[in-house]
Amino acid sequence: MGAADEEPIKGSSGDEEKTLVSVRLRPLNEKETARNDVSDWECINNNTVIYRNNLSVPESSLCPTVYTFDRVFRPESSTRQVYEEGAKEVALSVVNGINSSIFAYGQTSSGKTYTMDGITEYTVVDIYDYIDKHKNREFILKFSAMEIYNESVRDLLSMDTTPLRLLDDPERGTVVERLSEETLRDWNHFKELLSVCEAQRQIGETSMNETSSRSHQILRLTIESSACGDLGNDKSSTLAASVNFVDLAGSERASQSLSAGMRLKEGCHINRSLLTLGTVIRKLSKGRNGHIPFRDSKLTRILQSSLGGNARTAIICTISPARSHVEQSRNTLLFANCAKEVTTNARVNVVVSDKALVKKLQRELARLESELRSTGSNFSTSEYTKVLREKDLQIEKLGREVLKLNQQLELVNSQVENLLRAVEDDGSSTISADPDHHYPKLRVQNSFKSENSVPYSSASEDPRFLDIRIRSFNASQCFAGDNSSNSDENFIQLVNFEENFVQTPKPSICTSSLVGDGLHGKDTEELTCENPGNLCKEVQCITTDESSEKRHGNSQMSESSPQRYAESNVSSPNVNTGTSGLTEAENEDRENQELESPQLKEEKELNCLYSDFILPSPEKPSPWLVEEGMSSSRSVKMIRSRSCRARLTSAPAYLFEKVEKNESTPPVGFGKIFKGRNKGSQRNFSALKKGHDAEESSSNGSLTSVGSAAVDGYQMQTTENAIDWKSTSSVSNSDAGMKYLIDHLEQETKSEVIQSAKSVKDVGLDPIQDDLDSAMKWASEFKRLQGEIIELWHVCSVSLVHRTYFFLLFKGDPTDSFYMEVELRKLSFLNDTFSQGKETLVDGRILSLTSSKRALNQERQMLCSQMQKKLSKEEREDIFLKWGISLSSSNRRMKLVQNLWTKTTDMDHITQGATLIAKLVGFEGQEQSLKEMFGLLNFAPQNLSRGKFSIWLRSVLSIL
Numbered sequence: 001m002g003a004a005d006e007e008p009i010k011g012s013s014g015d016e017e018k019t020l021v022s023v024r025l026r027p028l029n030e031k032e033t034a035r036n037d038v039s040d041w042e043c044i045n046n047n048t049v050i051y052r053n054n055l056s057v058p059e060s061s062l063c064p065t066v067y068t069f070d071r072v073f074r075p076e077s078s079t080r081q082v083y084e085e086g087a088k089e090v091a092l093s094v095v096n097g098i099n100s101s102i103f104a105y106g107q108t109s110s111g112k113t114y115t116m117d118g119i120t121e122y123t124v125v126d127i128y129d130y131i132d133k134h135k136n137r138e139f140i141l142k143f144s145a146m147e148i149y150n151e152s153v154r155d156l157l158s159m160d161t162t163p164l165r166l167l168d169d170p171e172r173g174t175v176v177e178r179l180s181e182e183t184l185r186d187w188n189h190f191k192e193l194l195s196v197c198e199a200q201r202q203i204g205e206t207s208m209n210e211t212s213s214r215s216h217q218i219l220r221l222t223i224e225s226s227a228c229g230d231l232g233n234d235k236s237s238t239l240a241a242s243v244n245f246v247d248l249a250g251s252e253r254a255s256q257s258l259s260a261g262m263r264l265k266e267g268c269h270i271n272r273s274l275l276t277l278g279t280v281i282r283k284l285s286k287g288r289n290g291h292i293p294f295r296d297s298k299l300t301r302i303l304q305s306s307l308g309g310n311a312r313t314a315i316i317c318t319i320s321p322a323r324s325h326v327e328q329s330r331n332t333l334l335f336a337n338c339a340k341e342v343t344t345n346a347r348v349n350v351v352v353s354d355k356a357l358v359k360k361l362q363r364e365l366a367r368l369e370s371e372l373r374s375t376g377s378n379f380s381t382s383e384y385t386k387v388l389r390e391k392d393l394q395i396e397k398l399g400r401e402v403l404k405l406n407q408q409l410e411l412v413n414s415q416v417e418n419l420l421r422a423v424e425d426d427g428s429s430t431i432s433a434d435p436d437h438h439y440p441k442l443r444v445q446n447s448f449k450s451e452n453s454v455p456y457s458s459a460s461e462d463p464r465f466l467d468i469r470i471r472s473f474n475a476s477q478c479f480a481g482d483n484s485s486n487s488d489e490n491f492i493q494l495v496n497f498e499e500n501f502v503q504t505p506k507p508s509i510c511t512s513s514l515v516g517d518g519l520h521g522k523d524t525e526e527l528t529c530e531n532p533g534n535l536c537k538e539v540q541c542i543t544t545d546e547s548s549e550k551r552h553g554n555s556q557m558s559e560s561s562p563q564r565y566a567e568s569n570v571s572s573p574n575v576n577t578g579t580s581g582l583t584e585a586e587n588e589d590r591e592n593q594e595l596e597s598p599q600l601k602e603e604k605e606l607n608c609l610y611s612d613f614i615l616p617s618p619e620k621p622s623p624w625l626v627e628e629g630m631s632s633s634r635s636v637k638m639i640r641s642r643s644c645r646a647r648l649t650s651a652p653a654y655l656f657e658k659v660e661k662n663e664s665t666p667p668v669g670f671g672k673i674f675k676g677r678n679k680g681s682q683r684n685f686s687a688l689k690k691g692h693d694a695e696e697s698s699s700n701g702s703l704t705s706v707g708s709a710a711v712d713g714y715q716m717q718t719t720e721n722a723i724d725w726k727s728t729s730s731v732s733n734s735d736a737g738m739k740y741l742i743d744h745l746e747q748e749t750k751s752e753v754i755q756s757a758k759s760v761k762d763v764g765l766d767p768i769q770d771d772l773d774s775a776m777k778w779a780s781e782f783k784r785l786q787g788e789i790i791e792l793w794h795v796c797s798v799s800l801v802h803r804t805y806f807f808l809l810f811k812g813d814p815t816d817s818f819y820m821e822v823e824l825r826k827l828s829f830l831n832d833t834f835s836q837g838k839e840t841l842v843d844g845r846i847l848s849l850t851s852s853k854r855a856l857n858q859e860r861q862m863l864c865s866q867m868q869k870k871l872s873k874e875e876r877e878d879i880f881l882k883w884g885i886s887l888s889s890s891n892r893r894m895k896l897v898q899n900l901w902t903k904t905t906d907m908d909h910i911t912q913g914a915t916l917i918a919k920l921v922g923f924e925g926q927e928q929s930l931k932e933m934f935g936l937l938n939f940a941p942q943n944l945s946r947g948k949f950s951i952w953l954r955s956v957l958s959i960l
């Protein structure tokens with residue numbers, strides 16, 4: 001059977017039709033007669049039944065006594081009459097393709113089976129009669145029968161008692177799975193099947209009916225019909241419909257039937273379906289609003305279409321006329337009253353055969369193909385193919401682009417996650433300047449030009465590393481969490497500030513150059529987080545002295561001379577030991593006069609124009625460190641070398657560092673491996689010493705491998721970049737950087753190393769070995785950077801104060817690597833420029849080697865003056881003697897100053913000179929604050945809460 005269409009019922013126009021409801025009274029049976037039961041019901045006409053003895057049932061006095069239905073059948077009415085007038089029209093609708101159902105409802109023994117058996121037979125008889133009268137059509141009758149017993153569906157045509165399942169079919173509604181369906185051959189065949197059903201039906205004896213039907217029985221007759229000769233015809237259509245003959249179980253309550261045990265259980269299930277049926281009928285009688293509980297019972301579910309659906313329905317309510325059954329009779333009549341309000345909307349079911357359906361679809365396909373050909377006649381097949389190929393290529397291209405973008409997106413996301421994870425892993429709520437914090441390093445672009453500088457690294461292809469070109473970011477977020485919009489300006493200020501302190505972190509002595517640069521002064525002061533005033537005070541002090549000298553010239557000398565003479569007068573008796581015969585006071589005075597000679601004055605005034613480049617201050621950048629050709633330090637940018645790769649991974653970056661001689665600078669987070677290590681563990685240090693001794697004895701102190709030493713199972717690795725232990729030991733106490741590393745290595749503990757190993761477990765490296773390798777690499781690198789810087793300072797005549805500050809501030813902390821590289825880069829550039837005899841225009845001023853030397857001389861004069869002011873006579877003498885200067889010689893201070901920073905490879909010499917200069921310029925005690933100020937300029941922000949740090953990171957990432 002193919003698809004089914006529904007057409008309105010002829011004559012009904014598809015309108016809703018009320019259920020045909022009839023009431024049939026049976027005669028008093030023998031038992032009722034025997035007990036002198038009487039009938040109080042009277043059918044006053046074909047539609048009305050009344051109750052005459054209302055007084056006999058006082059409690060029912062409120063019930064209606066008159067009931068009107070479509071048809072009322074008296075006790076003497078025959079079943080034929082009931083069929084003809086109460087069911088036939090509905091039942092025979094099936095031959096016209098209309099579903100129909102005939103129900104028999106009533107209490108037990110009221111005559112339901114008696115009535116329904118007759119109606120079923122009469123219907124089938126009439127159907128056959130209809131078939132006989134309609135020879136132009138072909139009919140197929142199919143018969144099925146089922147029983148709902150204890151809410152189980154059973155096939156009455158099968159010996160198999162297995163309950164049948166109910167399925168929901170989108171087209172046919174509820175379907176009983178595997179229900180037998182017999183095609184009726186003839187009348188006799190039908191009768192045989194009825195006999196089978198009767199035998200299969202559950203029958204139990206009740207107190208009221210010895211052959212009581214304890215189940216709901218549904219006999220279904222399906223009729224398919226089509227015009228004769230049209231079957232197999234393309235134009236044929238089939239009408240298909242079913243008629244259900246429903247013999248319900250007794251509607252009385254189980255208690256009334258005096259059932260017990262099994263019967264009581266049956267009653268419960270029977271009543272469940274009946275109660276649901278009553279509920280459905282009652283709800284349907286009030287309209288289709290709301291939920292209709294069809295699915296609450298098997299009965300209502302199977303007969304759903306017959307109860308207010310696509311079916312015509314007739315209900316015959318059977319009642320007993322006996323007074324003793326009046327209550328049940330009233331209930332039956334009340335049910336019938338509701339049922340007569342239920343409407344259905346039956347339609348003719350037209351079924352298109354599969355063959356006809358196929359033909360129809362073929363015709364439709366041909367039509368569509370014809371339309372397609374007509375509309376696309378201008379295109380040939382090859383042209384279509386060409387267009388499709390082009391589209392395919394475009395799709396492939398777009399697909400590749402999408403794939404590429406996705407890969408890039410994944411990479412960026414991964415890097416961002418790593419970065420954020422690094423922040424999360426920091427473990428402290430506040431990020432401080434502690435170098436042990438493992439901050440991600442950011443690579444910054446350096447536009448500083450230098451032909452001989454270390455080659456700039458291109459963007460690393462290693463996805464673990466992320467080079468960040470910092471164009472601008474909101475520096476205020478870094479330091480104060482301020483979300484001010486002037487991010488570019490803040491960044492510029494940050495860079496300028498860094499220029500001042502990273503590269504030339506020292507006070508200025510040149511008044512004319514110190515003040516007046518509003519670009520840097522105020523803002524940089526605001527950027528200092530830790531008492532910048534202390535530094536500025538020192539700067540101001542020196543500046544004031546120097547400027548005072550400049551302002552007053554020789555007159556200043558006359559003012560200061562009495563003091564010096566007074567001092568010399570006091571000391572002269574004891575100090576007149578010089579070979580020249582001059583007293584100390586005389587020597588001092590002569591020195592002062594020499595310092596302030598006209599020639600020196602002229603040179604000083606000239607040098608003042610350039611002196612600031614060697615004596616930078618927090619307010620003024622150091623011009624010689626500013627990019628060549630730049631009109632302003634606003635555009636100063638820096639770049640880390642490859643050894644300072646920015647890393648945004650949470651794991652210590654040095655663990656990923658390739659061990660190459662020129663790529664051994666440890667990252668910012670290097671210090672983390674030394675964090676909090678306990679004292680007392682000498683193992684690693686001993687191992688280092690052991691390796692050092694071996695190296696020292698075998699390589700004559702050259703920079704070679706340390707060798708290897710096994711310590712408690714930890715294997716030390718020999719690398720080309722091992723620490724130069726000989727040179728390290730030679731500088732001893734003066735090599736603060738080496739001391740730093742050694743101190744930390746001494747504090748190394750096995751447990752913490754293991755802890756570090758856990759953090760790098762995934763990369764499969766030995767944490768101890770990595771720590772030591774990194775330490776050695778950094779120590780070697782630090783020594784190399786420091787030596788090169790000192791040499792270039794000397795060659796380029798860089799300010800002694802600058803050298804001192806830088807030397808004392810950057811002692812080997814791993815976080816110093818950045819600043820040392822910057823320093824080296826810029827010194828290399830300056831050296832290149834000077835060696836070629838070139839000048840460079842810096843901030844509107846010409847900078848050359850000559851001008852630098854002049855400025856250096858001026859600085860030496862300043863130091864001489866400071867020596868007089870800062871040091872007592874005894875201190876000066878001690879220093880003179882220490883530096884091999886005779887107390888009786890002339891120009892002792894200048895001789896001393898000119899000797900400072902001259903032996904570039906003698907670290908003792910360098911350290912002593914730096915110590916002296918630091919004392920003269922007031923550097924002592926300022927290391928920490930300066931350091932913190934340098935730390936402030938680290939691209940990892942200091943003293944930021946985790947949240948602010950994250951904001952900062954994001955702001956940096958957002959500019960990528």
Ligand SMILES: Nc1ncnc2c1ncn2[C@@H]1O[C@H](COP(=O)(O)OP(=O)(O)OP(=O)(O)O)[C@@H](O)[C@H]1O
Nearest residue numbers: 026107108109110111112113114209212213249250
């Ligand atoms: N209209 C009638 N005229 C004569 N006898 C009838 C009539 N209706 C029922 N009977 C008789 O009453 C008895 C009970 O009838 P029937 O079995 O049809 O009741 P029922 O409602 O089906 O009961 P149950 O629900 O228990 O099956 C039967 O013996 C039947 O012959």
